[in-house]
Amino acid sequence: xxxxxxNTHHKNWYDKYYKALLLIPIxxxxxxxxxxxxxxxxxxxxxxxxSSLSGGTTITLQGDYDxxxxxxxxxETFKDVRVRTISDRSTSKNLALxxxxxxxxxxxxxxxxxxxxxxxxxxxxxxEFSGASLSNSFYKQLIIALIISFILxxxxxxxxxxxxxxxxxVIFAAFADIIMPxxxxxxxxxxxxxAGIAAFLMLIGYSVDxxxxxxxxxxxxxxxxxxDRIYSSFKTGMFMTITALLAVIPAFVLVTTLPDSFRQIFxxxxxxxxxxxxxxWLTNASIIKWYAVKKRLS
Amino acid sequence: xxxxxLRIYILIIVLILALLMISPKFTTSIIVKxxxxxxxxxxQGIRAGMVIQEFNSKPIKSIEDYTSAVTxxxxxxxxxxxEIKADNQDFVFFATNISEINVESEPSTKxxxxxxxxxxxxxxxKPANVSLSDSDIxxxxxxxxxxxxxxxxxxxxxxxxxxxxxxxxxxxxxxxxSSKDIIDLLGSxxxxxxxxxxxxxFEGGNKDISDVCRSxxxxxxxxxxxxxxGGYACNFQFAVYLREEAAKKHADITRNLSLDQxxxxxxxxxxxxxxxxxxxxxxxxxxxxxxxxxxxxxxxxGSGVTQDEAxxxxxxxxxxxxxxxxxxxxxxxxxxxxxxTISPTLGKEFSRSIFLLGILVFIIVSLAIFVKYRKIKITLxxxxxxxxxxxITLGIAALIKWNLDAPSIAGxxxxxxxxxxxxxxxxDESVSDKANNSSSIKERIKRALFIxxxxxxxxxxxxxxxxxxxxxxxxxxxLTTIIGVSVGILVTRPAFADMLKKIEA
Numbered sequence: 001x002x003x004x005x006x007n008t009h010h011k012n013w014y015d016k017y018y019k020a021l022l023l024i025p026i027x028x029x030x031x032x033x034x035x036x037x038x039x040x041x042x043x044x045x046x047x048x049x050x051s052s053l054s055g056g057t058t059i060t061l062q063g064d065y066d067x068x069x070x071x072x073x074x075x076e077t078f079k080d081v082r083v084r085t086i087s088d089r090s091t092s093k094n095l096a097l098x099x100x101x102x103x104x105x106x107x108x109x110x111x112x113x114x115x116x117x118x119x120x121x122x123x124x125x126x127x128e129f130s131g132a133s134l135s136n137s138f139y140k141q142l143i144i145a146l147i148i149s150f151i152l153x154x155x156x157x158x159x160x161x162x163x164x165x166x167x168x169x170v171i172f173a174a175f176a177d178i179i180m181p182x183x184x185x186x187x188x189x190x191x192x193x194x195a196g197i198a199a200f201l202m203l204i205g206y207s208v209d210x211x212x213x214x215x216x217x218x219x220x221x222x223x224x225x226x227x228d229r230i231y232s233s234f235k236t237g238m239f240m241t242i243t244a245l246l247a248v249i250p251a252f253v254l255v256t257t258l259p260d261s262f263r264q265i266f267x268x269x270x271x272x273x274x275x276x277x278x279x280x281w282l283t284n285a286s287i288i289k290w291y292a293v294k295k296r297l298s
Numbered sequence: 299x300x301x302x303x304l305r306i307y308i309l310i311i312v313l314i315l316a317l318l319m320i321s322p323k324f325t326t327s328i329i330v331k332x333x334x335x336x337x338x339x340x341x342q343g344i345r346a347g348m349v350i351q352e353f354n355s356k357p358i359k360s361i362e363d364y365t366s367a368v369t370x371x372x373x374x375x376x377x378x379x380x381e382i383k384a385d386n387q388d389f390v391f392f393a394t395n396i397s398e399i400n401v402e403s404e405p406s407t408k409x410x411x412x413x414x415x416x417x418x419x420x421x422x423x424k425p426a427n428v429s430l431s432d433s434d435i436x437x438x439x440x441x442x443x444x445x446x447x448x449x450x451x452x453x454x455x456x457x458x459x460x461x462x463x464x465x466x467x468x469x470x471x472x473x474x475x476s477s478k479d480i481i482d483l484l485g486s487x488x489x490x491x492x493x494x495x496x497x498x499x500f501e502g503g504n505k506d507i508s509d510v511c512r513s514x515x516x517x518x519x520x521x522x523x524x525x526x527x528g529g530y531a532c533n534f535q536f537a538v539y540l541r542e543e544a545a546k547k548h549a550d551i552t553r554n555l556s557l558d559q560x561x562x563x564x565x566x567x568x569x570x571x572x573x574x575x576x577x578x579x580x581x582x583x584x585x586x587x588x589x590x591x592x593x594x595x596x597x598x599x600g601s602g603v604t605q606d607e608a609x610x611x612x613x614x615x616x617x618x619x620x621x622x623x624x625x626x627x628x629x630x631x632x633x634x635x636x637x638x639t640i641s642p643t644l645g646k647e648f649s650r651s652i653f654l655l656g657i658l659v660f661i662i663v664s665l666a667i668f669v670k671y672r673k674i675k676i677t678l679x680x681x682x683x684x685x686x687x688x689x690i691t692l693g694i695a696a697l698i699k700w701n702l703d704a705p706s707i708a709g710x711x712x713x714x715x716x717x718x719x720x721x722x723x724x725x726d727e728s729v730s731d732k733a734n735n736s737s738s739i740k741e742r743i744k745r746a747l748f749i750x751x752x753x754x755x756x757x758x759x760x761x762x763x764x765x766x767x768x769x770x771x772x773x774x775x776x777l778t779t780i781i782g783v784s785v786g787i788l789v790t791r792p793a794f795a796d797m798l799k800k801i802e803a
Contacts, residue, residue, distance in 0.1 A: 060644065062641075122639055122641045122642065123641060123642075123643060124641065126638070126640045126641050127639045128639075130636045131633070131635040134635035135636075137465070138769070141766075141767040142767050142772075144462060148762075149759065149760045149762070150760075195704070195708070198772050201760050202757075202779070205756050205761065206757065209716065209749075209753045212752040213723060213749050216745060216752070217745070236722060239670055240718075240723070243718055243722065244718070247659045247662055247663055247715065250658055251659065251711070259414065259704060
């Protein structure tokens with residue numbers, strides 16, 4: 001089968017089903033939104049917050065200790081304490097413990113010192129303490145920043161394309177790019193840090209790249225059918241996203257010695273890029289195709 | 299020889315400028331980090347930033363060279379001749395010690411690494427129960443810097459910051475070291491009062507105190523140690539010089555006091571308070587009654603399990619008291635709202651991981667590009683462009699003296715990500731689609747440019763709110779991302795497009 005035939009085949013198939021394809025991302029988005037609403041109703045929060053956003057202490061202690069025992073003994077005093085390990089993927093040896101609690105840093109530190117029988121100082125540990133009121137205001141402000149960021153991005157998109165439906169399609173895809181990863185993060189019970197919210201902001205700017213590419217090619221390119229233009233954007237855009245994923249996933253999976261808040265940036269970006277594949281090539285592409293058919297572009 | 303275009307020349311020039319900004323040095327030199335104002339060395343003309351070449355004719359190549367030359371010179375304890383060659387000038391004077399000069403070995407580049415990489419303390423402070431105006435917070439920043447300097451802490455950064463709600467904060471970063479004493483000093487109001495009965499004789503700060511003896515062993519020293527409950531205790535003593543008015547007050551208050559039973563001292567003691575806690579009480583010798591004395595000796599003590607520890611504690615206590623006496627008190631209490639202590643060892647580990655991660659990302663992206671386009675020249679152009687973007691971003695960070703913390707590095711990585719995306723768009727528009735594409739190259743580049751500018755504007759728009767949200771602690775992330783994408787759009791992307799044209803031609 002020649003390339004041309006393949007394309008024709010592809011076109012026919014796409015012309016038939018592009019509206020139906022739109023249902024897939026909408027279904028995922030609805031499930032995510034329902035899950036988020038349920039999460040909000042049961043916890044009173046949009047997502048779980050780590051100590052940098054809710055107040056408390058995070059101790060990153062180097063070394064290989066029994067984290068389960070430490071956690072159960074710490075739980076006697078600190079109810080909300082969570083102890084996790086960071087391990088080296090290649091040797092699966094534990095490199096460090098992350099102890100997170102809403103407690104004051106001195107209290108938590110001395111308890112850990114007593115249980116493990118070691119001294120915690122700047123040689124073996126990072127201690128990060130955030131006061132409750134400051135963290136809560138951080139949280140509120142970062143959420144406001146996220147909203148402002150989204151609005152600014154929307155303004156830029158409207159300014160670029162100056163047409164209502166195509167711009168809205170990009171903005172809608174960007175919205176879904178945030179909601180879907182957030183639902184996944186909540187599902188796995190990951191506590192979001194301040195750096196994590198910065199990653200969501202990054203996602204706003206990062207994920208619209210492929211949408212801009214698609215919209216520009218469909219609206220501004222003069223040659224080829226709309227399907228050709230979508231397909232050429234798909235080839236370029238998928239490669240962009242796959243390259244980004246190839247860089248971001250190893251960053252998260254392999255480099256385990258990075259601070260946890262730092263690794264979270266890569267996790268959120270990875271989830272966001274996956275969501276972006278769905279939202280650009282199913283959501284945005286279908287809407288712009290629909291728009292092009294109505295407007296008889298091509 | 300290939301003729302280079304203007305845009306490629308611009309890239310080369312900017313790369314050279316970035317190299318100058320970062321200025322990697324292949325030899326280390328010892329530079330003066332700080333000279334105490336009005337000290338002998340200072341009056342001789344030695345200034346911070348000078349490179350020390352020789353000390354008493356000994357070449358200085360490392361901190362060890364410097365310390366051994368200094369120890370040798372002053373080992374006798376008596377006044378010695380000092381000859382320093384710095385910045386090709388000779389400075390000759392006599393001294394008993396050279397503690398007025400602080401040196402450091404010059405970093406191998408001018409890139410400043412933040413706390414996440416070098417370790418240290420980051421504290422965010424807020425005045426308790428008062429809201430401060432912009433000028434108040436500037437005063438607070440000045441007093442705090444002065445205090446930390448007086449305390450002898452190096453490598454500090456004190457700045458004010460504002461959040462979206464208009465609250466003022468002070469962010470203090472101390473690189474390298476972390477100690478409880480610094481944290482205590484930061485959080486304390488530092489109100490020093492010397493009282494006889496309930497009358498205040500003098501307070502800490504410039505109003506009552508003209509000078510505090512610090513580095514001179516004849517008037518500031520740990521005087522003696524003795525076994526005490528649970529270990530040892532050591533006394534310290536240092537001289538404080540009062541201003542005329544405070545001295546007169548002392549005379550007025552002591553004039554009416556009687557002598558105690560021994561007849562050697564006055565009936566009332568001089569009580570010393572720091573932040574309303576009594577820290578010590580001193581007997582006043584009978585000879586001082588009604589005297590306008592400007593020199594007062596302050597005493598105190600420190601304790602520890604071992605004698606060494608007690609000496610160390612006494613020194614720390616003395617230093618704290620001297621600092622507070624010199625710099626005076628803050629007009630309000632401070633609250634530490636955020637405190638991060640980052641271990642230098644973990645910081646080093648982090649730097650190593652970042653470096654590995656950088657290389658890994660470079661390799662993966664290059665491989666992906668090569669697998670897709672099967673052209674070594676294009677792959678090399680992409681690698682060169684990625685490298686240039688990181689290098690120029692680091693150069694700009696060095697130029698504006700930005701401390702690279704973890705968020706800033708994440709921003710640089712994000713910058714590379716969008717950079718690669720844009721390069722793919724340029725390649726696809728200008729190279730791969732050529733066969734079945736009837737638009738002119740100009741039109742296609744124009745379209746690529748539209749996409750790239752669009753992506754640039756959205757990422758800048760998305761990052762802007764981070765400059766203010768959360769007391770600006772994530773500012774580095776926004777800043778390096780914006781620098782990275784700007785460098786991309788202004789310098790590297792145009793050059794990359796031209797490189798592609800050359801490759802295709």
